[in-house]
Amino acid sequence: MTLALARKWRPRNFGELVGQDHVVRAISNALSQNRLHHAYLLAGTRGVGKTTLARIIAKALNCEIGVSADPCGKCGACTEIDAGRYVDLLELDAASNTQVDSMRELLENALYAPTSGRFKVYIIDEVHMLSRSAFNAMLKTLEEPPAHVKFILATTDPQKVPVTVLSRCLQFNLKQIPPALIRSQLENVLGREGVQFETPALNLLARAAGGSMRDALSLLDQAIAHGAGKVEEASVREMLGAVDRSYLFSLLKSLAGGQGPALLAEAERMAAMSLSFDAALQELATLLHRIAVVQTLPEALADDEPERDTLIELAAAFSEEDIQLLYQIAIHGRRDLGLAPDEFAGFTMTLMRMLAFLPVEPAKTVPAATPGRAVAKPPTSAEEAAPAVASEVTLKPAGNAEQELADWRTLVGRIKVGGMARMLADHCEFRSLDGERLELAVPEAHKHLLDKVYTDKLQAALTDYFGRRLRLRISTGGTGNTPAEIDNQVRQAKLAKAIASIDTDPFVRELVENFDARVKDSSIKPIQ
Ligand SMILES: [Zn+2]
Numbered sequence: 071m072t073l074a075l076a077r078k079w080r081p082r083n084f085g086e087l088v089g090q091d092h093v094v095r096a097i098s099n100a101l102s103q104n105r106l107h108h109a110y111l112l113a114g115t116r117g118v119g120k121t122t123l124a125r126i127i128a129k130a131l132n133c134e135i136g137v138s139a140d141p142c143g144k145c146g147a148c149t150e151i152d153a154g155r156y157v158d159l160l161e162l163d164a165a166s167n168t169q170v171d172s173m174r175e176l177l178e179n180a181l182y183a184p185t186s187g188r189f190k191v192y193i194i195d196e197v198h199m200l201s202r203s204a205f206n207a208m209l210k211t212l213e214e215p216p217a218h219v220k221f222i223l224a225t226t227d228p229q230k231v232p233v234t235v236l237s238r239c240l241q242f243n244l245k246q247i248p249p250a251l252i253r254s255q256l257e258n259v260l261g262r263e264g265v266q267f268e269t270p271a272l273n274l275l276a277r278a279a280g281g282s283m284r285d286a287l288s289l290l291d292q293a294i295a296h297g298a299g300k301v302e303e304a305s306v307r308e309m310l311g312a313v314d315r316s317y318l319f320s321l322l323k324s325l326a327g328g329q330g331p332a333l334l335a336e337a338e339r340m341a342a343m344s345l346s347f348d349a350a351l352q353e354l355a356t357l358l359h360r361i362a363v364v365q366t367l368p369e370a371l372a373d374d375e376p377e378r379d380t381l382i383e384l385a386a387a388f389s390e391e392d393i394q395l396l397y398q399i400a401i402h403g404r405r406d407l408g409l410a411p412d413e414f415a416g417f418t419m420t421l422m423r424m425l426a427f428l429p430v431e432p433a434k435t436v437p438a439a440t441p442g443r444a445v446a447k448p449p450t451s452a453e454e455a456a457p458a459v460a461s462e463v464t465l466k467p468a469g470n471a472e473q474e475l476a477d478w479r480t481l482v483g484r485i486k487v488g489g490m491a492r493m494l495a496d497h498c499e500f501r502s503l504d505g506e507r508l509e510l511a512v513p514e515a516h517k518h519l520l521d522k523v524y525t526d527k528l529q530a531a532l533t534d535y536f537g538r539r540l541r542l543r544i545s546t547g548g549t550g551n552t553p554a555e556i557d558n559q560v561r562q563a564k565l566a567k568a569i570a571s572i573d574t575d576p577f578v579r580e581l582v583e584n585f586d587a588r589v590k591d592s593s594i595k596p597i598q
Contacts, residue, residue: 082129082152097242101138106131110221110239111242114246124222127220128151128193131189158189158190160192161193162194173200183218189220190220212235246281247281253272265294266299266301268303271305275310278310317340334422351400351417360381361381392428399423472503475500490524491527494525496552497552498548506538506539510542512545
């Protein structure tokens, strides 16, 4: 590969131009119907294909076969334009030629007929950089253009182009190219170059390219060199200085679980790896944005997305409001990083802020080291006779079970049940235990949770915990003395205290302004 990929794979016809379908369609139609304008303005951020498009238009206008949206690519005019040595194509980079003299020089020979082509084509890149007098010189030609002259102006900043010029141009706005399109183009190029690659590496490159195909291909060149002929995730990550996303995933999981110590431990590990905390906050905001998209539009998540399962899991672990709040805190944290005593302090403070403002459920003390069976007492002779229980299961005395069931909220924190079954458990209260018959009650307002699938899961978790068979029956009604309700009351009490601190913290005040009453009423929760 001697030729840089960006040059080698530069689109040579409209069909190869990626991500600008709307502009291509309009220009192609005009060309095939021979409705030619004498001046075009192509606006768009860097690397989206403005000058590439301008050259394709130049070919379409001068192809020896005839004016069409599909220049042959083989004739003298086409090949010379591709090679950058066509005598009737004049390119000027206004950024380096702002003076009126170079513009005059360029326009001087506009009056003369083209040497070999149908049209003299002037491509003026970064046209907004021209000086006022240079614009005036150009305007004269724009006002009364000779029939054989075409202008194609390109700019990243159309607002700086004088309105007198704008009004004489047909304007097209090129879009930033979405990462998915860039990724598939990189995949295409690598396939044809016969270079091995890992898809996550291409995702990283596509994101880093910031909507520019040219930058994406340059980065790809670098990545191939960096990876000694292969494009692998680890090597690309290193090249881009990108944060390993597994760190971010565990940060978010710790946040979801309200686990402060785990959060700080993860930050310490990141510091030990000398990761950039600025980049980490940026990646975190990007990740939060993706989670928000998954929450709003789950279909947007590609089936082959390598982080698919984790994204879905995180999207379920937070409410949409939580994600909005975390995003805001990440952005603020990044902005304030320069003011922090050091990057590590700034980063960890941002994490703790996230933790402090998430509506964390009051910690259900789950002593992981003492699950049900470990604390089980030796079986009594009465229970040894129980035929229903598998022999290897350690039994618990019946009285003990009833006591534990009576403290239903603590028990729910100990049994292994998640998802909707856990939600069901949180909304139940203990009624009675009679032999294997366990009766719970769920308030009328939450009876939609009474699904056999969830009930069965809860029954299985309780059976597993107590090491004896239980037949679960859940009726509706009860006194409302459920873990969910108790937690709610605990939260309300602490909320009052938390709200009292709001007025004292300018950052909090800013958040409250941004999030209005929502933060105050439902999102601010003290941590346990
Ligand atoms: Zn041709």
